[in-house]
Structures are given as C-alpha cells and as structure tokens.
Amino acid sequence: MKKVFFLLFLLIFSVSLFAQRLPRVRILATGGTIAGTGASADRAAYTAGELPVKDLIAAVPGLDKVAEITGEQVANVGSQDMTVAIWIKLNKRINEIFKNDEADGIVITHGTDTQEETAYFLSLTVRYDKPVVLTGAMRPATAISADGPKNLYDAVVLAASKEAQGKGVMLEFSESIFTGRDAVKINTTHVEAFNSPNDGPIGQVYDGQVVFYKQLLRKENKSTPFDITGMTSLPEVAVVYLYADAPATGINAAIAKNVKGLVTGGLGNGNLNKVNTTAVEAAVKRGISVVRASRVPSGRVVLHDETDDAKLGTIVSDDLLPQKARILLMLGLTQTMDKAQLQQYFFEY
Known part of the structure; x- marks a missing residue:
C-alpha cells in the first residue's frame, strides 16, 4: 500500500513540475542599436553592437518569470552591415535549435536598418512552425528611456505564448506585431519605427498579453520550396x-x-x-x-x-x-x- 501511495505521489509531483515548466526561449543576438552604447545618455550618437547578449538579458527585469531564457551571440554588427552570410548562419542555427528541441521559441535581437529584410528571409527559409520573433531598438542601451528592454521583454512574451505557435516569423516593435513578410521600417529615428503599409500590424503585446487580430494568408516556413540547407551563398x-x-x-x-x-x-x-x-x-x-x-x-x-x-x-x-x-x-x-x-x-x- 505504501508503495502505491509513493508512486502516486511521484506521479502527481512529476505532473505538477511539468505543468509549471516555463516555455524555453533562446535569444540570438546579432548586434544593432539595442546592443549599442553612447557617450551621453541625452545624445543620439552611439556605437551599435557593443553589448553582449548576457548584458541585454540582464537589463530586462522579469524575463525569468516569462520563460526559461538562454542566449547566444550569432553576430555583433550594426545592421547596415548585415550580410547574406549572416542570414544563412542564422537560418542554420534556428533550424538546428528547433530540430534538437532546444527551445519552444526564438527571439532575434537585430538592428533596425535591415531588420525587415532578415525577417522576410527567415520567413521564407526557416523550416519549422515554432515562433521566431525579431526585435530591436531605436535608442541605444545607454540612452534616456531606452526602448530596447521593453521591446525585448515583449518579444520574449510573444515567442513564449501559445498564441504565437504556427504564426511563423514575426517582428515585434513598440508593442505591435507584424509578419516577417510585411514589416517595413517607416521612420528613421522615432521609436515607433515599423509598420506594414498595406495591412498594418496583425496584433499587439500589451501588459504581458498577446492578442492577434489578423493572420497571414501567404505561404511561408515549411510550405516554401526554399530549403537552403548546405548553401553558403545565394545568386547575386x-x-x-x-x-x-x-x-x-x-x-x-x-x-x-x-x-x-x-x-x-x-x-x-x-x-x-x-x-x-x-x-x-x-x-x-x-x-x-x-x-x-x-x-x-x-x-x-x-x-x-x-x-x-x-x-x-x-x-x-x-x-x-x-x-x-x-x-x-x-x-x-x-x-x-x-x-x-x-x-x-x-x-x-
């Protein structure tokens, strides 16, 4: 009888642990303004890609309550220097992470200059339906009212959410959610830097809650023929x-x-x-x-x-x-x- 109760206790304990497990989110850092530092908190000048991913994570209070966070540095460039080689490297790493079941969602921190291009490239080449969310910042980490920590927090909330499953590659910025295909940078300096000129955002992240209003009808992810596994370059x-x-x-x-x-x-x-x-x-x-x-x-x-x-x-x-x-x-x-x-x-x- 004692053995039965002990086994029952172990079963309940195991189920409880599983139920309480937070989603696993991997942050892949590529540099950009979100990792930038400046000489003065009240001036626009800064150098992109100065902070490593561990510092980005440490700067956001409460992330550990949203998901089990891990991070790695894939590149460290201002996104004006983004390259096809880095795109291919990102694609390979994302597919590896999901294939090996290392994460339930991925967040990519990225400069805003070419963020929309990386998002579209990944939406066409990532071979899994788990969420991939790109975000960044318009103000460096050392600026007054830096927008990076809030954007990163919201991106993790989105990547960790059940609502994001099957939505493919998205871009989250200033509380708005855009598809990787349709996101466009619309302002050079303001914090609300992205929109989708034809369709607008598909949802929002507000107060830690994810709400979707629309869905993308275009084909992407596993339905595309663009499997670049093994490629090291693309046609010019x-x-x-x-x-x-x-x-x-x-x-x-x-x-x-x-x-x-x-x-x-x-x-x-x-x-x-x-x-x-x-x-x-x-x-x-x-x-x-x-x-x-x-x-x-x-x-x-x-x-x-x-x-x-x-x-x-x-x-x-x-x-x-x-x-x-x-x-x-x-x-x-x-x-x-x-x-x-x-x-x-x-x-x-």
Whole structure:
C-alpha cells in the first residue's frame, strides 16, 4: 500500500513540475542599436553592437518569470552591415535549435536598418512552425528611456505564448506585431519605427498579453520550396531605383557585373522610363531575371498595365518593396530561372 501511495505521489509531483515548466526561449543576438552604447545618455550618437547578449538579458527585469531564457551571440554588427552570410548562419542555427528541441521559441535581437529584410528571409527559409520573433531598438542601451528592454521583454512574451505557435516569423516593435513578410521600417529615428503599409500590424503585446487580430494568408516556413540547407551563398541580385530623368547607368552596371537577377524600384506602378526600358530589354536578353517593383511605399505592381511585361520579359513584385523583392528573387533563383514559376512565387510568397 505504501508503495502505491509513493508512486502516486511521484506521479502527481512529476505532473505538477511539468505543468509549471516555463516555455524555453533562446535569444540570438546579432548586434544593432539595442546592443549599442553612447557617450551621453541625452545624445543620439552611439556605437551599435557593443553589448553582449548576457548584458541585454540582464537589463530586462522579469524575463525569468516569462520563460526559461538562454542566449547566444550569432553576430555583433550594426545592421547596415548585415550580410547574406549572416542570414544563412542564422537560418542554420534556428533550424538546428528547433530540430534538437532546444527551445519552444526564438527571439532575434537585430538592428533596425535591415531588420525587415532578415525577417522576410527567415520567413521564407526557416523550416519549422515554432515562433521566431525579431526585435530591436531605436535608442541605444545607454540612452534616456531606452526602448530596447521593453521591446525585448515583449518579444520574449510573444515567442513564449501559445498564441504565437504556427504564426511563423514575426517582428515585434513598440508593442505591435507584424509578419516577417510585411514589416517595413517607416521612420528613421522615432521609436515607433515599423509598420506594414498595406495591412498594418496583425496584433499587439500589451501588459504581458498577446492578442492577434489578423493572420497571414501567404505561404511561408515549411510550405516554401526554399530549403537552403548546405548553401553558403545565394545568386547575386541588384536593386536599381528610378527617378525623374534617370539614366540607365545602374542597370547597365548590373549587366556588366553579370548579376543573376535585377529588381527595379520603378515609378508609380513600377514604371520605367524609355532609356531604362531599353536597358531592361538588354538585361533580359542576357538571361538576367528582372522584377519590376516600385519605390512607392504601398500598393501593388500589377502585370500588363502601362508596361507590357509579356513583351518586355519582366516579372512583377506584387506588393513587395524592392529590398524584399530582391530576397524572394535570390531564393527563387536557387530553384528555377523559369519566368512563369518565378512570377508565381511573387504571387504566393
């Protein structure tokens, strides 16, 4: 009888321990303003990527009540120096962590300059449905009212939440949640630096609570064909912006460099002036895949409007801005050079 009671006690104790276990969140640090330090608390000047991940974690009270936190330094750069090599390294590490069941969610601290690009790249290449959340800061860690600690706390809350399961890669900033695909930096210096110009945020984190209002209908994560396992580089894709009376210098330079793909930041509905239309024709004849995007911050670039894409041999970006269209074209070119298939990627992802 005593043995039965002892076994029952052990069972109840084990169930209780399991029920009380906090979610495991791994923080992958890459540098940026959130890890930056300045000489003065009341001045904007600072150096990005000065603080290691352990200091970022230590600066946020209450994190240990939200999740079991571990951290590691993947890179330590200002995000203006973010590279494809670091993207591939991040992708590999995230997939390893989830494959080995080392965490229930991941937070990536990242500079804001290219945070939206990293988020989209990961949303297309991470092969798991567990949450990956990017965040950062607009003020360095040494500034008055530094926004990094609050953003990091909210990002951990999001990554640890049941609501975030299956939502893929997200960007959390200033209490708003954005999809990795649609997040765009909209302000150079203000703390509310991100938005999604076409759709807005999909939810928010407030007072430690996660609420979602929308969901992404585009395909991502395991449903994408872009498995980059084993790759060490991606096809080179250039971006060329247009403006009034723009010469063909940028496109001609890209052709001379033998790039595999080209994205134009066109005017209005992705339009090209005459000299750049001629340059694009030359690029297409050289076997370069050309995507027409727009420098306009919202809206879609549509097929066969003012531009005859079938005749010109171009692809449209749908609602992706040039910097994100570049990422999808780089990944698309790892799979195919067929224009119809590449165009379908832009409509699906």
